[in-house]
Amino acid sequence: MSFKLNLITLSLLAVSTSGMAANFGVGQANTTAVDTQKYECKRCTNVTGYRGEVSVAAGYNDVSDIHAGNALGTAKDGGIAAVSGDVHYQGESGYQARIQAHQLGMDNGFAHLSGGKAGLYEFSLDYDAIKTYKAGDVESGLWHNDGMLTPSDSINIFDLAQRREKIGLGFDYGQDFYGVFVNYSQEDKTGHKSASLVSPSPINFGLPTDATTKQFDAGINFSGQNWLTELSYFGSVYENHIDHLSLPYANDVYSADPDNQAHQVALSGQYNIGRTFMNGRIVTGRMIQDDNLIQMTGNPLQNWDGQVDTLDGRFALTSMVTNRFRIGGSVDYSKRDNKSSTAEFAQYNFNSLTGAFRQNTPQDIERNTYKINASYRIASGYRLQAGYDRKDVERTFSDREQTNDDNLWLKFNVRALDKVNFNLKAEHANRSGSDYEVNELTSSENNALLRKYYLADRTRNAVELKVNYSPINWMSLDISTRYAQDEYDDTQIGLTESEDYGYDANLNIAFNQHIDGYVFAGQQWINSNQAGSQSFGPADWMADVEDEFINLGAGASYSGLLQDKLTLGVDYLFSNSVSNTDVTAATTNPYGDYYSYNHSASMYADYALNEQMALKLTYRYERYFDTDAANVGVNDIPGMITLGDINHNYNAHQVMLSFTYQLR
Amino acid sequence: MKHCKFYSRLLSLLLFSSSILAVQATPWDDLSGEQLEQQLVDKFAEGKYSPKGADNCLTCHRKNETVMALFSGVHGNIASSDSPMAGLQCEACHGPQGQHNRGGKEPMIAFGADSKLSAPTQNTVCQGCHNDPEQMAWHTSTHNLEEIACADCHTIHAATDPTLDKLSVNDTCTSCHTQEKADMNKRSSHPMKWDQMTCIDCHAPHGSMSESALVKPTVNDTCYSCHAEKRGPFLWEHAPVTESCVSCHNPHGSVNDNLLDNRAPQLCQQCHAADGHASRVVPEPGMDAFGGGKSCLNCHSQIHGSNHPAGSLLQR
Numbered sequence: 001m002s003f004k005l006n007l008i009t010l011s012l013l014a015v016s017t018s019g020m021a022a023n024f025g026v027g028q029a030n031t032t033a034v035d036t037q038k039y040e041c042k043r044c045t046n047v048t049g050y051r052g053e054v055s056v057a058a059g060y061n062d063v064s065d066i067h068a069g070n071a072l073g074t075a076k077d078g079g080i081a082a083v084s085g086d087v088h089y090q091g092e093s094g095y096q097a098r099i100q101a102h103q104l105g106m107d108n109g110f111a112h113l114s115g116g117k118a119g120l121y122e123f124s125l126d127y128d129a130i131k132t133y134k135a136g137d138v139e140s141g142l143w144h145n146d147g148m149l150t151p152s153d154s155i156n157i158f159d160l161a162q163r164r165e166k167i168g169l170g171f172d173y174g175q176d177f178y179g180v181f182v183n184y185s186q187e188d189k190t191g192h193k194s195a196s197l198v199s200p201s202p203i204n205f206g207l208p209t210d211a212t213t214k215q216f217d218a219g220i221n222f223s224g225q226n227w228l229t230e231l232s233y234f235g236s237v238y239e240n241h242i243d244h245l246s247l248p249y250a251n252d253v254y255s256a257d258p259d260n261q262a263h264q265v266a267l268s269g270q271y272n273i274g275r276t277f278m279n280g281r282i283v284t285g286r287m288i289q290d291d292n293l294i295q296m297t298g299n300p301l302q303n304w305d306g307q308v309d310t311l312d313g314r315f316a317l318t319s320m321v322t323n324r325f326r327i328g329g330s331v332d333y334s335k336r337d338n339k340s341s342t343a344e345f346a347q348y349n350f351n352s353l354t355g356a357f358r359q360n361t362p363q364d365i366e367r368n369t370y371k372i373n374a375s376y377r378i379a380s381g382y383r384l385q386a387g388y389d390r391k392d393v394e395r396t397f398s399d400r401e402q403t404n405d406d407n408l409w410l411k412f413n414v415r416a417l418d419k420v421n422f423n424l425k426a427e428h429a430n431r432s433g434s435d436y437e438v439n440e441l442t443s444s445e446n447n448a449l450l451r452k453y454y455l456a457d458r459t460r461n462a463v464e465l466k467v468n469y470s471p472i473n474w475m476s477l478d479i480s481t482r483y484a485q486d487e488y489d490d491t492q493i494g495l496t497e498s499e500d501y502g503y504d505a506n507l508n509i510a511f512n513q514h515i516d517g518y519v520f521a522g523q524q525w526i527n528s529n530q531a532g533s534q535s536f537g538p539a540d541w542m543a544d545v546e547d548e549f550i551n552l553g554a555g556a557s558y559s560g561l562l563q564d565k566l567t568l569g570v571d572y573l574f575s576n577s578v579s580n581t582d583v584t585a586a587t588t589n590p591y592g593d594y595y596s597y598n599h600s601a602s603m604y605a606d607y608a609l610n611e612q613m614a615l616k617l618t619y620r621y622e623r624y625f626d627t628d629a630a631n632v633g634v635n636d637i638p639g640m641i642t643l644g645d646i647n648h649n650y651n652a653h654q655v656m657l658s659f660t661y662q663l664r
Numbered sequence: 665m666k667h668c669k670f671y672s673r674l675l676s677l678l679l680f681s682s683s684i685l686a687v688q689a690t691p692w693d694d695l696s697g698e699q700l701e702q703q704l705v706d707k708f709a710e711g712k713y714s715p716k717g718a719d720n721c722l723t724c725h726r727k728n729e730t731v732m733a734l735f736s737g738v739h740g741n742i743a744s745s746d747s748p749m750a751g752l753q754c755e756a757c758h759g760p761q762g763q764h765n766r767g768g769k770e771p772m773i774a775f776g777a778d779s780k781l782s783a784p785t786q787n788t789v790c791q792g793c794h795n796d797p798e799q800m801a802w803h804t805s806t807h808n809l810e811e812i813a814c815a816d817c818h819t820i821h822a823a824t825d826p827t828l829d830k831l832s833v834n835d836t837c838t839s840c841h842t843q844e845k846a847d848m849n850k851r852s853s854h855p856m857k858w859d860q861m862t863c864i865d866c867h868a869p870h871g872s873m874s875e876s877a878l879v880k881p882t883v884n885d886t887c888y889s890c891h892a893e894k895r896g897p898f899l900w901e902h903a904p905v906t907e908s909c910v911s912c913h914n915p916h917g918s919v920n921d922n923l924l925d926n927r928a929p930q931l932c933q934q935c936h937a938a939d940g941h942a943s944r945v946v947p948e949p950g951m952d953a954f955g956g957g958k959s960c961l962n963c964h965s966q967i968h969g970s971n972h973p974a975g976s977l978l979q980r
């Protein structure tokens with residue numbers, strides 16, 4: 001402030017601020033009496049040069065199932081090695097840089113390099129590798145070569161695993177009132193994923209994947225004292241290098257994911273007047289897909305002009321009316337306008353009605369969402385919040401062209417007590433909409449009693465309670481519990497009811513500067529009921545799905561050994577996912593085993609050789625089991641071929657010794 | 665489990681740093697939040713900054729490791745013209761010293777769990793400088809409405825802010841979002857528990873102008889940013905896929921494979937009852953093509969859409 005404050009203005013300010021929120025932003029500071037030229041910063045630590053750490057690790061993996069590679073960073077069985085590190089550079093003139101690497105040399109790892117002048121410009125270079133293992137040594141009688149799947153008596157053994165490798169470049173630059181950014185990234189995805197074709201009976205096979213996704217983003221922003229605006233562009237291009245697949249005796253039995261691209265231009269902004277803040281955005285986008293269509297009798301088009309135009313808009317506002325009362329709301333609009341060309345295409349049928357033609361149905365979707373919310377501080381540390389949300393959706397070519405969701409919610413937060421915080425949330429929601437009609441364009445033969453769950457009338461009630469308890473300054477306990485129920489009262493065929501409830505508890509202990517630990521436990525149950533009809537009439541069978549999940553963990557570390565040079569630690573995690581289904585027609589049948597569990601444990605000893613160097617020995621153990629009764633032998637089911645029993649049951653071990661060098 | 669280790673470490677850091685700072689009861693401990701704020705507002709308006717900046721503060725606080733850790737991070741960078749150290753230094757964030765150094769009788773602006781200052785008031789300090797497009801939707805975000813303070817997630821007095829490190833950002837989020845932490849350990853989930861992916865790949869913690877603070881305008885746009893092969897548009901669409909990926913999938917994790925809310929055939933039969941074929945009783949898995957292998961997807965494998973002219977039933 002350029003004017004001098006006297007006692008009168010000071011007291012006026014004090015009175016006026018009782019009704020206004022404080023703003024301690026440095027731009028608001030009264031610096032009339034400040035002379036920063038006198039600041040010498042003699043006691044400050046000038047951290048220039050390099051600091052951080054670099055570590056080299058080598059060890060041994062005992063892996064019998066490649067699935068263990070997900071948890072252990074690599075599926076390699078035998079000797080493994082990796083380089084990690086996090087090094088910062090600080091120059092005298094304000095230039096700074098950072099290199100971070102994690103597990104380079106393993107299947108999963110990343111590297112990040114950035115540099116620039118703080119607050120002015122920065123460039124970045126990123127490398128990310130993620131390999132996801134589904135199953136190893138999968139057997140198939142089909143061999144892929146250049147779009148041809150050739151059956152053979154010799155078994156094709158491959159891994160169901162996909163590797164993503166991404167390289168990104170970024171640059172941003174900013175001055176007082178404006179900034180610009182440009183990012184480019186390219187991700188290659190390769191491997192095999194599980195797929196199936198019909199010829200005319202089903203054959204499960206490993207679909208080779210080899211695709212590239214390129215992304216380009218750029219934007220420019222301007223800002224002032226109480227406003228901010230940005231104009232940005234996001235573009236993404238997907239290229240699939242695998243073509244349609246054929247069998248020697250049947251052409252093009254499996255169409256490839258088509259090349260496609262998407263572009264979006266967004267204009268967004270924020271503005272505030274006093275304690276009222278508003279923001280908004282308009283995004284216009286286009287998705288294009290005009291790959292060549294497979295040429296066949298009954299296809300009138302060479303290539304299809306697939307185009308979807310999107311428009312998304314939003315305006316939101318929040319205002320502190322008084323120090324106790326806040327009110328806010330938002331309006332969202334989202335339109336998906338499918339402008340793709342339509343034509344009639346001959347369809348294969350497996351009954352006597354061969355040669356039927358069907359027209360594609362490009363669906364438009366329009367959403368309007370309105371939200372209002374209010375928050376009132378009843379007393380210091382007691383706050384009540386309430387809100388109402390409404391979402392209207394209109395869609396074409398659907399069994400139900402309009403749906404509307406109403407949602408009323410209430411939250412009560414208590415932070416007034418010394419050692420305990422409470423957060424309670426309750427919600428009541430209801431979905432209804434236009435008449436539910438069996439649409440001849442989408443499902444000419446659907447059961448009139450069916451209500452698809454994502455369109456059906458639904459009542460939802462939910463409640464959640466979170467408690468944080470800190471009885472002493474070295475212990476913190478968080479407990480949360482929740483219950484939600486969905487009822488589909490008008491549904492006779494389809495999903496009729498579901499409930500989801502559970503709890504979790506997390507205890508964290510920092511006993512002293514040498515000892516810390518944690519324990520956590522959580523369980524969740526999701527139960528749902530559905531009804532079906534194989535007589536194309538009223539419900540004549542039911543399915544009762546009961547999902548259950550348990551998650552337990554504990555760990556501790558102790559750093560006070562050998563004159564504080566040695567740190568010992570242990571961690572353990574157990575989780576068990578179960579889905580039990582009972583199908584009841586004339587009798588009740590349990591629908592086979594479907595569960596998975598894992599025990600993950602690790603132990604480490606970290607020894608500081610001196611100020612700069614440390615050695616760390618880590619042992620990791622992974623026990624994993626999953627089963628799905630649907631996974632059976634390759635030829636166990638007459639008339640179809642599967643990928644075999646791809647369930648998992650393994651113990652995996654990893655021992656790593658790492659050497660860390662500290663740069664100071 | 666390493667997540668929890670992180671909490672313990674964070675907790676110990678916070679507890680010990682706060683115990684060092686507040687080892688003795690301060691004269692302003694008895695003030696209510698409102699009284700404290702009023703006193704700080706008056707002090708801020710008065711503008712009695714220290715004559716020597718950080719040197720005055722460090723006369724007493726230099727032995728505190730947490731305080732000195734500031735100089736390892738960007739906010740303590742004395743070479744940068746953009747850092748608080750180029751301006752009012754410590755007092756740029758903690759407010760004018762006033763009489764604080766005269767026996768420590770006046771409060772300063774403090775941050776974190778032990779601060780009595782309300783989160784929105786604490787946040788005005790950070791927002792005084794950090795007003796960029798990332799924070800554009802902050803004020804209407806759930807985190808702001810829930811009165812989350814910047815310092816609840818961000819650590820300024822450290823070489824690396826854990827929220828800016830890919831290996832610790834998930835730990836920061838799941839210290840409050842405990843259900844999502846558990847979800848990571850379900851039978852199927854995105855590779856979050858190994859930090860191959862992070863929460864902020866999909867969500868904007870400072871809020872966004874999309875539902876659930878997603879980084880892209882819609883749910884599907886967010887999914888397509890990594891799963892571009894499912895973007896299409898396809899000649900033959902599957903309506904619930906077009907409408908929202910979360911019609912069938914739970915992106916946080918599921919006890920079923922492929923993040924599915926239910927497994928096939930039951931999931932498919934919740935919408936398809938065209939005749940005895942789709943809605944037939946499948947009493948056991950693994951016995952026939954309806955329940956074995958990939959179930960309904962044995963034949964309808966192009967479930968996300970097909971570009972085959974004869975693919976209206978998503979079979980080819």
